[in-house]
Amino acid sequence: MKISINELRQKILETLKKRYSQEESEQIADILLYAETSGVKSMGIVKMVGTEPIQDMVAEHEPRVVRDTKLSQLIDAGGNAAPVVCHQAVETAIKKAKEHGMAIVGVYNTHSSNLTQAYYVERIAQSDLIGISMASAPASSSGFDSIDPIFGTNPIGMAFPTNDEPLVFDMTTAAMPWSGLVLAQARGEQISENIAIDSQGNPTTDPGEAMKGATLPFDHGYKGSGLALMVETLAGPLVNAAYVDTDLDSPYGSLFIAIDPNLLVDTDKFKKSASDLLNKVRESRKKSGVEAIRLPGERAKENRKQAEASGSIDVDDAVLKQLGYI
């Protein structure tokens, strides 16, 4: 059903405040609504229901900074909610990069995935910095020529500032995120061909079989598999997180990098050229049947603007009922 975004936000904050501070609740509500209004429903309000609702999470201890240098920070999240700890990590990366030019911040031992790279790298780019993020998760995707799940969904996010809004690119290196399989199974839907294999390595369109087997690299090839391996390493061992399911109690890692373009060229010049570059891409000749060239992140941005303009979004009745919102 259609629900007012403001009303929904208030209700979410009330639910979250039973477990989190006002500030933390706002951080979580922000990212859940960002995903929900972007059209990435699997990373939105659905995270407040099911077997591990974010508001019922029990942490081990407060987040701890375990390494800190001028350019870097490593955070043991203590089993806390990834959106809260990663929000803090991104703010730290921005602050350090603004002061010194570049920064790298790692997070391990979060309770869940950090949900959507776009949200974090967009914040970095809004501060006139180039943002890069990667995240590791429980193994669900196979590598090139292999049939075992060895990599997580392993997304990469990248964003840069322009004279207009930042360009935000967010992709999973797996052909489908784990949450996509969960959603398809819940809806009783089949997944497309060439997305996954069953536990014996045979192609399958059954999400349940895919969950016992593995998703494929997004390009079905060695390049996608190589990128997944890089994410597994840089958001795994580099941030003290698990890899290839070595530690099933703490499988989530996040890495954030912020780079001031001014280290190489004047930021104003970079932003102007970046905008010009995007215009040239947008104005290139279109394949027949294509209405407009879309840049990375543009569809999600349009969805968010449409939601904002109308003031309301369509949310699954079952989710709203489970939360007692209707």
Add this chain to the structure above:
Amino acid sequence: MKISINELRQKILETLKKRYSQEESEQIADILLYAETSGVKSMGIVKMVGTEPIQDMVAEHEPRVVRDTKLSQLIDAGGNAAPVVCHQAVETAIKKAKEHGMAIVGVYNTHSSNLTQAYYVERIAQSDLIGISMASAPASSSGFDSIDPIFGTNPIGMAFPTNDEPLVFDMTTAAMPWSGLVLAQARGEQISENIAIDSQGNPTTDPGEAMKGATLPFDHGYKGSGLALMVETLAGPLVNAAYVDTDLDSPYGSLFIAIDPNLLVDTDKFKKSASDLLNKVRESRKKSGVEAIRLPGERAKENRKQAEASGSIDVDDAVLKQLGYI
């Protein structure tokens, strides 16, 4: 014909020394032989023949450092050979990252492409640092839904240290590098389907038509196109290089990033976990018909080791004749 690597190296050095210093000649010979022995013939000795042999190149001026900070450097290559200037850029990135933890070095206005990312990022990883590189080149590849060439071959290189040799990953975001089209045309061969389109956007297997048209993103989709866009920006405007063919006189840009893992975790621990991760990937169950899981860069490494062990490599007679080596 088979030729001794030592003999070939001496001959290459003699040819290069007419134009370059001893040190520069060795840097160029190193990378040409690295590509040649890796099996990437299109970036090897063939660069010494044709319309723009690397030893006949005329530069505008000596390379100039136009911006320099603790963590960064931007170099105007002055139209000099990319392998020489990029070798220097990588050494600078390593030195700065060793001292401060992270570094970013950009190069623009090189005479040619920097040939192969693997070579540069491997050097960085051999210094116990994580290496990332990107390179821009004249537009030859289309973006998602577009038919104009808007992106270069746009490769990405990444490498990290392990307890054994570094893991080196090198991929082009285009389905085929420009040099692959040139080579196919010279050999009178067709290219595979789903690699390129002609100038009207129709699929083609004719390399000549593809050169008038465009190659496709490697995955034929928005993810490959998005990665190509990121490389176009980070190895374009960020390093003061051209983008989408804005400056046909200076279309080549290179970006190198070096990160000390010790910023986040002890380097020894990172290397140990990275090795363990690679072993787990190697030991995962294989698809039927697959003999062994290959890690990124492994085939090229095997080729180099085989060449070293035998002491000789197979080089195209025509190339050797043109160079007066036989």
